[in-house]
Amino acid sequence: MDLSRYLADRTKLVDKALDRFLPEESVKPRTIHKAMRYSIFAGGKRLRPVLTMAAAEACGGKIAASLPAACAVECIHTYSLIHDDLPCMDDDDLRRGRPTSHKVFGDGIAVLAGDALLTVAFGILAKSTPARRYPIAAQISDLAVAAGSRRLVGGQVADLEGEGRKLGGEDLKYIHRCKTAALLTASIRLGAMSANATPAQLRALTTFGRSVGLAFQIIDDILDVTQPTEKLGKSAGKDITARKATYPKIFGLEKSRAEARRLTRSAHSALKPFHAASGILRALADYLLAREY
Amino acid sequence: MDLSRYLADRTKLVDKALDRFLPEESVKPRTIHKAMRYSIFAGGKRLRPVLTMAAAEACGGKIAASLPAACAVECIHTYSLIHDDLPCMDDDDLRRGRPTSHKVFGDGIAVLAGDALLTVAFGILAKSTPARRYPIAAQISDLAVAAGSRRLVGGQVADLEGEGRKLGGEDLKYIHRCKTAALLTASIRLGAMSANATPAQLRALTTFGRSVGLAFQIIDDILDVTQPTEKLGKSAGKDITARKATYPKIFGLEKSRAEARRLTRSAHSALKPFHAASGILRALADYLLAREY
Numbered sequence: 001m002d003l004s005r006y007l008a009d010r011t012k013l014v015d016k017a018l019d020r021f022l023p024e025e026s027v028k029p030r031t032i033h034k035a036m037r038y039s040i041f042a043g044g045k046r047l048r049p050v051l052t053m054a055a056a057e058a059c060g061g062k063i064a065a066s067l068p069a070a071c072a073v074e075c076i077h078t079y080s081l082i083h084d085d086l087p088c089m090d091d092d093d094l095r096r097g098r099p100t101s102h103k104v105f106g107d108g109i110a111v112l113a114g115d116a117l118l119t120v121a122f123g124i125l126a127k128s129t130p131a132r133r134y135p136i137a138a139q140i141s142d143l144a145v146a147a148g149s150r151r152l153v154g155g156q157v158a159d160l161e162g163e164g165r166k167l168g169g170e171d172l173k174y175i176h177r178c179k180t181a182a183l184l185t186a187s188i189r190l191g192a193m194s195a196n197a198t199p200a201q202l203r204a205l206t207t208f209g210r211s212v213g214l215a216f217q218i219i220d221d222i223l224d225v226t227q228p229t230e231k232l233g234k235s236a237g238k239d240i241t242a243r244k245a246t247y248p249k250i251f252g253l254e255k256s257r258a259e260a261r262r263l264t265r266s267a268h269s270a271l272k273p274f275h276a277a278s279g280i281l282r283a284l285a286d287y288l289l290a291r292e293y
Numbered sequence: 294m295d296l297s298r299y300l301a302d303r304t305k306l307v308d309k310a311l312d313r314f315l316p317e318e319s320v321k322p323r324t325i326h327k328a329m330r331y332s333i334f335a336g337g338k339r340l341r342p343v344l345t346m347a348a349a350e351a352c353g354g355k356i357a358a359s360l361p362a363a364c365a366v367e368c369i370h371t372y373s374l375i376h377d378d379l380p381c382m383d384d385d386d387l388r389r390g391r392p393t394s395h396k397v398f399g400d401g402i403a404v405l406a407g408d409a410l411l412t413v414a415f416g417i418l419a420k421s422t423p424a425r426r427y428p429i430a431a432q433i434s435d436l437a438v439a440a441g442s443r444r445l446v447g448g449q450v451a452d453l454e455g456e457g458r459k460l461g462g463e464d465l466k467y468i469h470r471c472k473t474a475a476l477l478t479a480s481i482r483l484g485a486m487s488a489n490a491t492p493a494q495l496r497a498l499t500t501f502g503r504s505v506g507l508a509f510q511i512i513d514d515i516l517d518v519t520q521p522t523e524k525l526g527k528s529a530g531k532d533i534t535a536r537k538a539t540y541p542k543i544f545g546l547e548k549s550r551a552e553a554r555r556l557t558r559s560a561h562s563a564l565k566p567f568h569a570a571s572g573i574l575r576a577l578a579d580y581l582l583a584r585e586y
């Protein structure tokens with residue numbers, strides 16, 4: 001299978017759906033819709049929506065039915081990046097190779113663009129068609145928990161509070177689970193729900209999501225150390241500058257790589273009940289790991 | 294009927310429910326839950342949740358069934374105040390007579406506390422029990438529209454962009470409809486839906502909400518001019534300082550008062566189909582108008 005072609009195809013599907021779900025730039029007030037679209041169409045990898053669609057397919061569902069969930073998780077992800085980049089948070093000027101939202105639109109509009117994307121995520125889901133086993137409210141509840149004060153937002157709080165402090169391995173894992181793994185897991189779970197997954201399938205994919213999510217963030221930590229800014233599309237070495245705890249800093253590069261590989265293997269095992277149907281999910285887990293090199 | 298006693302009783306109900314729906318301060322990470330609760334329990338008037346409950350009662354529903362919606366709209370309202378008060382927005386130090394969130398917790402945590410309250414609003418609704426005519430997704434969709442880029446957020450954008458510019462009456466009405474009337478109307482609609490309102494009841498209450506919502510904001514504009522800071526609990530004369538357009542500035546005090554009275558009358562007419570069942574809603578509309586004096 002040609003994974004890069006697969007990714008390009010899926011990215012196109014998500015982009016088209018996002019274009020459909022978000023108000024046009026010409027809708028009043030224009031500034032907010034321009035700002036929402038600026039960040040949504042900034043050339044992100046669409047990793048979360050790709051996982052949503054792949055999870056839906058692994059459960060025998062239709063991709064079209066998973067698109068609202070796929071777009072909702074991408075809106076949540078993008079909102080969190082806009083707010084994380086604000087001067088009062090991580091204060092970053094560059095994201096996905098372009099100036100960050102607040103650099104282009106000012107801090108006030110950037111806050112509001114994030115707010116609007118967070119809100120529209122729930123609006124998109126609320127308008128979607130439920131699968132037999134899962135009312136839409138179940139998907140929304142899952143997403144609200146993953147994006148909420150104990151997960152995505154909580155992780156950012158712990159991250160902010162941890163700057164300049166000496167964090168242990170457990171603290172760091174907590175931050176990574178909250179900031180990255182929770183939304184990644186929700187992306188996969190929502191895809192599964194949209195495909196009317198059996199409870200066993202949903203459990204297996206939840207385990208898969210948690211492993212892949214943590215592996216993904218460990219590799220992000222590694223890339224921050226080993227890659228130049230041009231390749232990252234965001235400021236490299238930023239975690240070190242901000243005196244943030246990272247996997248390589250606490251465990252060393254080799255141990256971090258080994259942990260990412262171990263998590264990827266455990267993600268693979270979680271997929272056993274799916275047999276051949278999960279080929280794409282396996283390939284995606286390997287692809288995320290391979291970014292290390 | 295003793296309205297102030299009624300309001301005190303209802304406020305107590307909402308406060309208890311909010312306490313139940315929001316994570317305890319001891320839940321990790323503590324800072325975010327402290328910040329969420331700081332703003333939620335800052336002594337707000339609970340006007341929106343009171344309207345939610347009153348709308349539910351007018352439709353023959355149980356108050357208990359309307360509490361998730363009541364709390365969700367209050368979370369949305371509080372999030373919008375936290376973000377509006379940020380230095381990059383209206384830059385206000387005082388809210389409900391206490392220092393604003395960012396003054397106490399810093400800008401970063403204030404942004405995140407707003408994000409978390411916005412998110413939990415949808416989480417609370419998603420866990421509630423649907424009425425026969427309205428799946429939970431219908432309530433969530435309504436709330437997402439009211440809080441979204443074309444309403445609540447859009448109004449704040451137009452407000453920000455209007456500062457120091459010469460706005461006309463239509464521009465101002467647009468801002469007021471988006472910033473205030475939309476969420477107020479949604480508060481009422483969600484209450485009606487939780488009570489399994491008939492389509493005709495829902496339509497009548499929507500009209501009622503729009504009139505009351507606009508009247509409410511006109512009176513807020515008037516109070517900003519006529520009341521001292523101590524009485525407002527927020528900085529008085531702020532709209533003038535920020536060179537914001539207000540009703541009294543564009544139409545004069547007397548015409549503004551007349552318009553608020555006219556809207557209150559039209560709110561009353563909208564309630565005709567309810568007969569005696571809407572006594573509380575009538576009294577609330579009058580109460581909101583009476584703040585003028």
